Every structure is written in C-alpha cells, then in structure tokens.
Amino acid sequence: MILFEKVGKTYPDGTVALKKVDLKIEQGEFIAIIGLSGAGKSTLIRLINKMHPVTDGKLTVNGTVVDDSLVGKDLRKFRRGIGMIFQSFNLIGRTSVLKNVLAARVADIPFFKALLGLYSKEDKIASLNALEQLGILEKAYNRADKLSGGQMQRVALARTIAQDPKIILADEPVASLDPITATQVMRDFEKINKELNITILANMHHVDMALKFATRVIGINDGEIVYDGPASAVDNALLKKVYGRELTDDDIMDN
Amino acid sequence: MEKLKDYVKNIGKYIKGIFIPEQIIIQDGIVVSPPRSVAPYVVIAFVFVSYFAIQATEFSIFEVIYKLFGIDILNNHFEGPWRAMTGWEYLSRYFFPIDYGYWREVISPLVDTIQMSFLGSFIGSAIALPVAFLASSNINKNKFTLTSARAVLTIFRTIPMIIYAVIFVWVFGKNVLPGTMAIGLFTFSIVAKMLFEKIETIDLGSYEAIESTGASKGKSIVTAVLPQILPSFYSMSLYAFEINVRYAAILGYVGAGGIGLILQSNMADLDLTNRVFTMLFFIWIVVISIETISRFLRRRLA
Ligand SMILES: Nc1ncnc2c1ncn2[C@@H]1O[C@H](COP(=O)(O)OP(=O)(O)O)[C@@H](O)[C@H]1O
C-alpha cells in the first residue's frame, strides 16, 4: 500500500510542485495520473521511490516511511521493489537487449561481477523469461539502440519485470510513441498489472489512453489533486477542472 | 567608372558592415539586427600574431632558399652557409644510402621503444578511466573530489613528457623504466581529459534507470555508463599509443631508454650520418605500421 498524508514537495530553488497530497493506493491498482505539463505528475511519482525527497507530510510505501532517514543501503533495498519506466525508455545504448534486462538485477550482485558483466544463470533465465513474456525474446541478442520505439519500451518493461517489483512507476510511458504502438504498450502494462498483480502508476498526458486502460484516475492541477476516482466516472466537466480549459487535440492521442 | 566611384564613396560603409552587420527591416517596419560576428576580429588578431611570430623567428623564405640551395635571389648577402656545403648537398650526401644491414643493431632498442609505448599507454589509460569519472561533473556531485581530480589532470597535462623523462631518469637511472613512466603519465593526463569531456556529453537516462532499481552509484556507472563510453575509451587509448610511439623515439635522447639512446649517440654534435637516417627510416616503418593498425581498429570501434 502507498499512503500519502499531506505530502508536499518544494524543490531547492523554491518551486512548489506539490501541495498537501492525500492518497491511498492499494496493491494491484492501475492508476493513471493526468494533468497539464508542469502540473506535478513526474514529481508525484518520483517521490515514491525517493528519486526526489518529500519535503512536507508523510509518505509510506509498503510499510516503509520514505523520509530523510531512508538512505544508503536501506534506500537501495527499498528501491529494489519499485520499477520505473520512462518516456525516453532510458535503455543502455551500445549493448544488447539481454544485457539491458540483466541490468535490472545488478543491485544484487557484487561490484566486480557488475564491472565484468558476470551474471548468474538464474539471472539470465529470469531475464529471458521476462523478454518472452513481452514477446520480444527473438531480439535478445540485438543491440538495444537499434530497435523501434515500441520495442524499446517493451525491453524497458521486460527490464522492470526482471527486477520483480511490487510497484511500477511510469513517467509518460507512451508519449513518444505513435497511437497504435502506444495502445500495444498500454496493453502490456494491463497484462502485467493483471497477471502479476503489480501496482501501476502511470503519468499520462493523453486523456483517452488514460481512461481506456486505467481503473482509477488521479487528476492534478498546479500541484493539487482535483480528481481521484474511477476512470468510468470521468466526464468533460471534470476534465475541464483538471486541465483548466477545454481539451484540445493535443490532449488526445488517437484522433 | 561611375560604379567605381560609388564603391569608393561607400568604402567606409562596407568596412563598417564587416564589423557591425547591417540591420534588416522586414514588414511593418520590424527591425532585425543580426548578431555581431567575431570572425573579423579573429582574422585581424591572426594577422598580427603571424607578423610578430615571423619577426621573432626571423623567418625569411629567401634565407631558407639560400641556405638550402646557395641561391641568393634578392642579393641579401646572407651569412653562411654555416657548413662548407649547402643544406641540400649536405642532406643528399648523408641521407642516402639507407644502411639496411644496420637493422640488427636497431631492432632491439626499437622493440624496447614499442614496449615502452605500449606498456605506458596501457597503464596510463587504465588509471585514466576511473579518474575520468571523478572529473565528470554530471557523475561526480562532490565538489571537492571533482575539483581535485581536475586540478591533478591540469597539472599533469601542463608538464611536457620530456620533462617527466628527465626527472624519472634522474630518479631511476638510464633504462626503459623512466620512459615507460613518462609515457604512462602523459597518456593518463590526455586520455582522462578527453574521456571526462566525453562522459559529460552522454545521456544519463539509463544511469537514472539503473539507479532506480536500487543499484549503488558505482554499479549504476559500470552497468549503464561504461558500455556507452568504452568504444571511445579504446579509441582514445589507441590514439595515445600512436602518438606515444613517436614521442618514445625522442625520450631515449634524455636517457629514458629505447631507440632514442642510440639516436643520441649517433647524432652527437649534430653530425648526421646515414646511420641516423637509417634509424629514422626504421622508426618511420614502425610508426606507419602502428598507425595503420590503430586506425583500422579505431574505425571498427566507431
Ligand atoms: N528538479 C527540479 N527543480 C526545480 N523545479 C522543478 C524540478 N523538476 C520539476 N520542477 C518544477 O516542478 C513543477 C512540476 O513539474 P513536473 O512534476 O515535472 O510536472 P509534470 O510532470 O506534470 O509536467 C514544474 O513547475 C517544474 O518546473
């Protein structure tokens, strides 16, 4: 369970990105976070794995309080259970797809093995299984930077699966993909969510994608939660509240 | 004729246009001012510097012609030639014939030179790799170690390789060890510099991704950053090796081992003999071969 209690975030430069956020997320939910660019979506998900530290209130993730005392080994162990997906895929260039997936398990091996890229047989089997689950096993020995965008995001998903997380945080996972590929990648998220009961929190710029796949939608406007409820209850009046204006073509991917 | 007059009249305007680009007025009277270019100032500075450089070195093409061929084109009455023959006679007499049989004596110090260069390049590059990460501002967020690493690199880079060789010969005596160390230090300082500049340009997205899985900073670097820069690193090390083979030939001159040692004994008092040119010939063969191989490997790495 992820619990936000009056959580706020002020960046060192004084920017207030989040104000008094209250949220309760159960294991296995599929949540889309929607809102304008700059609303605070990326900030919200980065607080969860402490890529950015919380500055106000209390955040608890699966029993761990994510505060200033969570550092070093404890922080790394905590992050081990949280996967992360990025808009720009963030694969390691000049290396194979398999090595990219194996990298998710580097946290558990000694440094010298990491330096020499020596992974155990179990690690290799787990990584290849993850690739198989996403239907790109045949690309295992191809170079990751030679794939298409959709394939890259799938490799990133396989990497996250190989990490065996309880939660996946996705920051605009399909924003750089075309509508058809985006739908396919969202289906992969859906499958992972259902089959592995992994909690998914995805920032979505495109409203239609968010409503189609998520079961719960959180709308953010200027650092504040303005909607939190089922995707089925989202209507135009509500979207106007989240976006502060009528929707434009830009806010919808498949049009 | 009218046109020429126009040009003369406007010459001031043209000159001004070189330094201050003319404003362009587009529709609605909107004025667009192009940015000033530094190019004309660079050209002026270059002309000035060249002028003083020529003055300082008393470089005169006519003097060179006179000393090489003994022809005084403008009747300048140059002094010399400083030997009884012209430069050209001197070079052509002693350059050839190349004494191929001399290779028996050359081969061992030449191999020493290559070994020195190889080992020095290898050790220097190996040390450069971790230090380059310390010196990269996008990886190392600790101001103290960052500044120290950069300061060390700047200091090492400022000292010419030959000075290292002199110092190490003084400490360790005349053999290949000081040469290897001098080459190692030089390689370290240039490879680390080139490498940290490369590291600073790479995309850290994958690094962030691996760190988010709970991997330590060190493991994230070797997993996500290292594969991206390794090809450049190998390429830089090979390039350093290429340079080093050439430098290494000179190092022997101060006693740091290798071919330079016999080059020096043969060149005492600037007495050029065909043995010297024979040696140069063999060095040239080695340098060309290594450059060819290195270039081939570097192209494969790109
Ligand atoms: N590292 C940072 N330092 C300072 N301000 C930041 C930083 N990251 C984001 N912000 C600011 O915080 C606000 C929320 O940003 P972000 O969470 O990236 O929004 P979104 O992901 O919804 O586009 C914006 O005003 C942004 O400029």
Ligand SMILES: [Mg+2]
């Ligand atoms: Mg964002």
